[in-house]
Amino acid sequence: MIVADRKSLDEILAMVEGDKKILLVGCKGCVTVCNTGGLKEVEILASSMKIARKKAGKEIDIDTHVLERQCDREYVEQISETVNDYDAVISMACGVGPQFLSEAYKEQKFYPAVNTTFFGGATEHGVWEERCAGCGTCGIHNFGGLCPIARCAKSLLHGPCGGSSNGNCEINKDTECIWDSIVRKKMEQGQLEDLLGVKGAKSWKTARDGGPRRSIREELVQGNI
Amino acid sequence: MTELKSGSNLEKVLAAGHFAFTGECGPPKGANVEHLKEKLSHLKGNVDAVNMTDNQTAVVRMSSIAGSALMIEEGLEPNFQMVCRDRNRLAMMSDILGAYALGIRNMLCLSGDHQTFGNHPDAKNVHDIDSMQLIAMVKKMRDEGKFLNDEDIDVPPKMFIGAAANPFADPYEYRVYRLANKIEAGADFIQTQCIFNMEKFRDFMKKTVDMGLHEKCYILAGVTPMKNAGMANFMSKFVPGMDIPDSLIKRLKGVDKKDQAEEGIKFALEQVEEFKEMEGVAGVHMMAIEWEHMVPEIAKRANVLPRPVV
Numbered sequence: 001m002i003v004a005d006r007k008s009l010d011e012i013l014a015m016v017e018g019d020k021k022i023l024l025v026g027c028k029g030c031v032t033v034c035n036t037g038g039l040k041e042v043e044i045l046a047s048s049m050k051i052a053r054k055k056a057g058k059e060i061d062i063d064t065h066v067l068e069r070q071c072d073r074e075y076v077e078q079i080s081e082t083v084n085d086y087d088a089v090i091s092m093a094c095g096v097g098p099q100f101l102s103e104a105y106k107e108q109k110f111y112p113a114v115n116t117t118f119f120g121g122a123t124e125h126g127v128w129e130e131r132c133a134g135c136g137t138c139g140i141h142n143f144g145g146l147c148p149i150a151r152c153a154k155s156l157l158h159g160p161c162g163g164s165s166n167g168n169c170e171i172n173k174d175t176e177c178i179w180d181s182i183v184r185k186k187m188e189q190g191q192l193e194d195l196l197g198v199k200g201a202k203s204w205k206t207a208r209d210g211g212p213r214r215s216i217r218e219e220l221v222q223g224n225i
Numbered sequence: 226m227t228e229l230k231s232g233s234n235l236e237k238v239l240a241a242g243h244f245a246f247t248g249e250c251g252p253p254k255g256a257n258v259e260h261l262k263e264k265l266s267h268l269k270g271n272v273d274a275v276n277m278t279d280n281q282t283a284v285v286r287m288s289s290i291a292g293s294a295l296m297i298e299e300g301l302e303p304n305f306q307m308v309c310r311d312r313n314r315l316a317m318m319s320d321i322l323g324a325y326a327l328g329i330r331n332m333l334c335l336s337g338d339h340q341t342f343g344n345h346p347d348a349k350n351v352h353d354i355d356s357m358q359l360i361a362m363v364k365k366m367r368d369e370g371k372f373l374n375d376e377d378i379d380v381p382p383k384m385f386i387g388a389a390a391n392p393f394a395d396p397y398e399y400r401v402y403r404l405a406n407k408i409e410a411g412a413d414f415i416q417t418q419c420i421f422n423m424e425k426f427r428d429f430m431k432k433t434v435d436m437g438l439h440e441k442c443y444i445l446a447g448v449t450p451m452k453n454a455g456m457a458n459f460m461s462k463f464v465p466g467m468d469i470p471d472s473l474i475k476r477l478k479g480v481d482k483k484d485q486a487e488e489g490i491k492f493a494l495e496q497v498e499e500f501k502e503m504e505g506v507a508g509v510h511m512m513a514i515e516w517e518h519m520v521p522e523i524a525k526r527a528n529v530l531p532r533p534v535v
Contacts, residue, residue, distance in 0.1 A: 162391030
């Protein structure tokens with residue numbers, strides 16, 4: 001899923017400083033799963049903003065709404081009748097949400113309340129970790145099922161580098177050296193030869209380097225499915 | 226003697242069977258050419274080639290290609306370092322051609338320290354290709370006369386290809402295989418990370434020799450003389466991939482502060498003597514960090530002078 005972290009209250013307040021009537025829009029997709037922008041978090045942020053504005057002696061009128069998904073025009077349309085009644089709209093979805101909203105409602109101002117961080121999952125309660133870089137050409141089977149593009153600080157295809165120490169990455173002792181894990185797994189499985197040899201230079205054309213990406217499924221476009 | 230790949234002095238020295246002795250020099254943090262020349266003057270005649278570092282520890286300095294070209298003007302032979310952190314494949318191939326055009330004949334292919342260590346930690350890193358692929362790319366450019374996309378190169382760059390090896394990084398059991406991989410990719414010579422843990426290095430070299438890797442590639446053992454116990458402590462704690470035994474720190478601390486530099490040099494000289502006899506070691510890479518002026522004395526006391534003229 002897409003993982004996100006909420007921006008600080010101060011940053012959010014500063015973005016909408018001059019606005020009085022505000023709509024806070026959550027999302028029931030990924031940001032609900034990672035406890036950042038679902039129903040609960042929308043209500044918490046709304047309360048926090050009310051308290052902060054009250055303390056500062058400033059007026060605020062906040063309404064909240066949680067959409068099924070902000071990355072789907074069908075759901076985004078559900079706020080069409082009220083969206084322009086507000087001075088500003090704050091989205092608590094990942095970076096996709098406020099863009100779909102901005103595209104749908106050109107007259108309104110949309111602000112992001114979260115920082116979209118990575119594609120990953122929860123490794124323990126309250127901890128999420130990156131697993132995928134969305135490079136567009138998945139080859140994790142070549143690395144014991146672990147992705148060095150997303151999880152090595154240098155995206156090495158022939159690691160580990162000279163900074164690997166006790167299973168940790170050189171950049172931070174709290175960061176796992178994924179190449180240490182890849183090598184150990186392959187050694188345990190007696191498949192070290194899979195890592196030897198020189199892999200050709202990766203094509204980054206399918207990654208962000210090839211420009212904004214688009215996925216077209218002809219069968220769906222044509223309405224056959 | 227087999228046909229030379231680049232004709233560099235370093236290649237000739239090694240091919241002739243001499244024990245190589247290379248040095249290192251960081252370019253200035255500015256365009257101070259005089260300072261660079263001053264540092265290089267201490268190395269002239271005392272080493273076979275000098276590594277010109279490429280924004281080492283991710284700190285911005287004069288480009289290694291310009292530093293290398295200035296070195297040639299001063300009558301020394303550069304070993305041009307290139308890291309994968311700062312350039313994509315276009316910039317790399319372009320700089321390799323430029324380096325060759327400027328007379329550079331040796332290059333060392335590296336991943337590069339992560340930018341979080343340096344003075345621009347907010348920078349975006351590149352890592353379009355990694356060090357293994359860089360080695361293979363330089364070899365392809367040299368031996369096939371082709372760019373990565375298979376287009377022909379009009380006058381291919383004939384580089385003597387170097388790579389690094391760190392026997393002290395983890396997982397240790399894999400290090401010799403990684404070395405073998407770099408040799409397979411096309412490395413002609415290897416310069417190791419600074420060696421302080423001699424016991425571990427002896428074991429690493431035994432594994433290297435057992436696999437016959439020393440016969441496919443020249444291996445230069447990395448030596449850094451310690452200036453004092455504080456430097457040893459600092460490197461042990463803060464420099465990634467360093468393995469500094471407590472016994473060495475104890476040895477340095479065991480003498481008066483004013484004598485610690487001499488003790489550090491003595492340890493380095495003992496290492497050089499052992500490397501001269503160690504099977505599979507073809508030379509020493511002396512990294513006297515910001516201590517270039519000590520190299521003449523170190524080279525003299527290490528009995529590696531005069532350097533062979535081949």
